[in-house]
Amino acid sequence: MRFIFGRDMKPKKIHNRPETKTNRIQLRKSLTSAEAFLWNELKGKKLDGRKFRRQHGIGNYITDFYCAQENLIIELDGEVHNNTISNEKDDRRTAYLNGEGYSVVRFENKMVFENMPSVLQEIRDNFNNSKD
Structure with a gap:
């Protein structure tokens, strides 16, 4: 289990922190159509026997999909992400997650609907081959 440290230097839980629980539950209940479509796969x-979780909390962020076995995060981006402010937030989020040791793969919602085989292959390409 990973921890982050507070000002008092006591370790704090990094996965599914209690303060994000209500938001995680709400997000699971209201998946976007692209998230629901990918979740079915x-x-x-x-997908190759890998267990994925949806709307999994890491630090202050809630990821769309998370595979603990692979330290892999899948993020889906809709139209709301197509602006400078959202891109900057996404970049900060990705930098934080990368810094914690996770790989982040992003797809536009459109890609999920129009080319699912390619999306699934790119996810597979990010699996650690030694675990096959």
Whole structure:
């Protein structure tokens, strides 16, 4: 389990922190259509036996999909991400997650609907081959 440290130098939980629980639950109940479409391909270890979680909290962020076995995060970006402010926030988020040891793969929602085989292959390409 990973921890971050507060000002008092006591370790704080980094995964699914209690203060993000309500938001994580709400996000699971209201997946975007692209998230729901991809989730159908990831849930139940359908993709090469890897277990994915949806709307998983890491630090102050809630990721769209997370595979602990691979330290892999999948993020889906809709139209709301197509502006400078959102791009900067996404870059900060990715930098934080990379700094914690996670790989982040991003797809536009359109890609999920129009080319699912390519999306799934790119996810596979980010698996650590030694775990096959």
